[in-house]
Amino acid sequence: xxxxxxxxxxxxxxxxxxxxxxxxxxxxxxxxxxxxxxxxxxxxxxxxxxxxxxxxxxxxxxxxxxxxxxxxxxxxxxxxxxxxxxxxxxxxxxxxxxxxxxxxxxxxxxxxxxxxxxxxxxxxxxxxxxxxxxxxxxxxxxxxxxxxxxxxxxxxxxxxxxxxxxxxxxxxxxxxxxxxxxxxxxxxxxxxxxxxxxxxxxxxxxxxxxxxxxxxxxxxxxxxxxxxxxxxxxxxxxxxxxxxxxxxxxxxxxxxxxxxxxxxxxxxxxxxxxxxxxxxxxxxxxxxxxxx
Numbered sequence: 001x002x003x004x005x006x007x008x009x010x011x012x013x014x015x016x017x018x019x020x021x022x023x024x025x026x027x028x029x030x031x032x033x034x035x036x037x038x039x040x041x042x043x044x045x046x047x048x049x050x051x052x053x054x055x056x057x058x059x060x061x062x063x064x065x066x067x068x069x070x071x072x073x074x075x076x077x078x079x080x081x082x083x084x085x086x087x088x089x090x091x092x093x094x095x096x097x098x099x100x101x102x103x104x105x106x107x108x109x110x111x112x113x114x115x116x117x118x119x120x121x122x123x124x125x126x127x128x129x130x131x132x133x134x135x136x137x138x139x140x141x142x143x144x145x146x147x148x149x150x151x152x153x154x155x156x157x158x159x160x161x162x163x164x165x166x167x168x169x170x171x172x173x174x175x176x177x178x179x180x181x182x183x184x185x186x187x188x189x190x191x192x193x194x195x196x197x198x199x200x201x202x203x204x205x206x207x208x209x210x211x212x213x214x215x216x217x218x219x220x221x222x223x224x225x226x227x228x229x230x231x232x233x234x235x236x237x238x239x240x241x242x243x244x245x246x247x248x249x250x251x252x253x254x255x256x257x258x259x260x261x262x263x264x265x266x267x268x269x270x271x272x273x274x275x276x277x278x279x280x281x282x283x284x285x286x287x288x289x290x291x292x
Contacts, residue, residue, distance in 0.1 A: 004231025008240050011225035014217075016247025019097075019256070021217060022089040024210045028199045030087040032192060033214065034079060035185040037086075040215015042178035048223070049175060057172050063113035067167060068180070074162035075177035081155040088148050094252030095260065099244035100152030102271055105278055106131040108159035115161065123281030127274040134270030141263040174219075239279055 017055040025033055051054060061067045106128050112118035120128070139145045166173055192198035199207060229237060252258040260268070 002232055004228045005240070006228075006235065007224045008228030008232060008237060009243060011221040011228060012240055012243035012289065013247065014221040014224070016074060016244040017251070018085075018217075019089045019094050019248055019251050020138060021210070021213075022086055022255070025086075026090045027206065028090075028207065028211065029092060030083055031188070032199060033086045033090075033211070034082045035189045035192075036211040037082060037180045037214040038079065038178055038185045039189070040212065041218040042175070042182050042215070043047050044215050044219035045171065045175040045178060048171065048219075054172070057168065058176070061168070061176065070162060070166060071168070071173065071176045072180050074159055075180045077155050077159035078177055079181055080161060081152060082094075084148065084151045084155060088152070092258060093148050094248055094256055094260045096101070096146060096148035097152060097247035098151035098245040099146060099268065099271065101156075101248070102242070102268075102275060103131060103135070103149060103153040104156055104160075105241070105270075106274060108152045108160060111157050111161050116165075118129065121281065121285065123284075124278060125282065127278035129274075130277060131274035134267045134274065137270060138264065138267035141261075141267060146267075159277050170222065170229070174222055239283070242275065242279075 022033070085097055088094070107130055108120075109120050109124050114118055135146065135150075163173060168176060189198065189200075193200055199211070253260060
């Protein structure tokens, strides 16, 4: 088996099991969890860069304001996605978070069309239309749009868009993003400790231990993902990415007892149908001989 499939599958499985980790931190505010996640991830990435002696790119990029501005914006999108995801999981919205990542490939198609002037194929347009019908039905059924799912899908969609047009690889890009976020995260953490509202003062050793584990838990799947992405096709990556929201959905229903009303299930089914159309169309196109 191509080792890239194993690396990518492990990354998506880890992301799919994230709700089990964040449920251990229900007494901690989502903002503080993201702060520990950012600072811990930075420590791990700096360790990897030091081990591989990959520092030359940093001196070059810090002298390029446009690059710093682009990665500052992608860092903002990433932190917004992390904040929304942690809040959703710790407030019993695991199903909504899974829906957001089910919608992500279709959001990517829409962003590519509207901002990069990409031209989706008819099968992709059909998938996007069916998914839009699913979102519309969820809005009508609940009386409001699925805000959590839309927040996660759109924030990570824009993050992916910025990284697509960025000039750094996965490891270097994430390292630069966390370097840019670290001063703000450290300042907010210092304020929380100074004001006495940080879990650092009143938290038990178990909670602090889980928080310190946030860095490796964030960095390791991303490194596995980067290793897998270099070894397999985008079509294969597109199919494997459904491992994560599927596991999240199963955890939400089977482990955390979140209810799926019949009306809501219809909306989910339309989005799953859209994903099936999207995947089959991509698989079919990948098998066609290239045009001269």
